[in-house]
Amino acid sequence: MKLKNNSIALFGTSADPPTLGHEALLSELTKIFPKVITWASDNPDKNHQIPLLKRTQLLRILVKKISHPKLELVQELSSPRTIHTLKKAFQLWPEASFSFVIGSDLAMHVPKWLNAKSILSKVRIAIAMRDGWPISDVQLAEIKKLGGKIEILPFTIPESSSSKFRERPQKVLIPKELVPLLLEENLYGLADNRK
Numbered sequence: 001m002k003l004k005n006n007s008i009a010l011f012g013t014s015a016d017p018p019t020l021g022h023e024a025l026l027s028e029l030t031k032i033f034p035k036v037i038t039w040a041s042d043n044p045d046k047n048h049q050i051p052l053l054k055r056t057q058l059l060r061i062l063v064k065k066i067s068h069p070k071l072e073l074v075q076e077l078s079s080p081r082t083i084h085t086l087k088k089a090f091q092l093w094p095e096a097s098f099s100f101v102i103g104s105d106l107a108m109h110v111p112k113w114l115n116a117k118s119i120l121s122k123v124r125i126a127i128a129m130r131d132g133w134p135i136s137d138v139q140l141a142e143i144k145k146l147g148g149k150i151e152i153l154p155f156t157i158p159e160s161s162s163s164k165f166r167e168r169p170q171k172v173l174i175p176k177e178l179v180p181l182l183l184e185e186n187l188y189g190l191a192d193n194r195k
């Protein structure tokens with residue numbers, strides 16, 4: 001992958017909660033991009049289990065754990081709609097070239113996002129292959145048809161998801177640094193399910 005010095009990877013997540021998959025993805029991105037920006041957001045298509053403020057707190061703990069000079073949490077980018085996130089990103093870094101990072105499970109959804117065509121004219125879509133979620137040529141063609149440019153990231157993230165943790169909260173599914181806050185506030189019922 002050829003990247004310019006002004007490349008920025010943008011990675012939004014509902015972080016409900018952040019998982020080992022989010023940790024692996026953020027760490028891999030720091031090996032490739034000169035700058036990696038993350039934030040926690042609400043997703044218009046999902047019901048979140050805990051408030052955005054708490055999810056942001058959890059993501060902040062994860063970013064601190066990774067503690068990489070290229071990685072930063074910029075919560076002001078948070079919006080349920082990517083088009084609004086991008087407007088803020090262009091204000092903050094007017095000279096940057098952006099890659100909007102998604103897992104391969106989201107490839108089929110991007111063409112349905114609000115103002116998808118406008119989003120795809122502003123940023124490249126960088127796809128992280130998610131174990132169990134292959135992408136088809138049809139999905140790629142749908143994005144390209146709307147003018148999108150696609151980068152397939154050169155790594156695969158092991159199977160892991162927030163919903164799996166929410167269904168059955170287990171410490172082994174999340175970064176261990178999140179556990180104290182989850183127990184303290186009994187988020188996701190982890191304190192009732194001490195494994």
Ligand SMILES: Nc1ncnc2c1ncn2[C@@H]1O[C@H](COP(=O)(O)OP(=O)(O)OP(=O)(O)O)[C@@H](O)[C@H]1O
Nearest residue numbers: 013014015021102103106130157158160161162163
């Ligand atoms: N294990 C993973 N591998 C690759 N991409 C991932 C992984 N987990 C999350 N992502 C990507 O990170 C972004 C944010 O995902 P999100 O925070 O919704 O996690 P999730 O595990 O998919 O959540 P949920 O299970 O609640 O749907 C999405 O682009 C998603 O595709």
Ligand SMILES: O=C(O)c1ccc[n+]([C@@H]2O[C@H](COP(=O)([O-])O)[C@@H](O)[C@H]2O)c1
Nearest residue numbers: 012013014041043080081082083113114
């Ligand atoms: O813009 C949209 O219409 C849109 C709809 C659903 C999701 N997104 C974005 O997709 C990213 C991942 O969302 P999620 O909930 O899978 O973590 C996050 O940055 C969201 O803001 C964007």
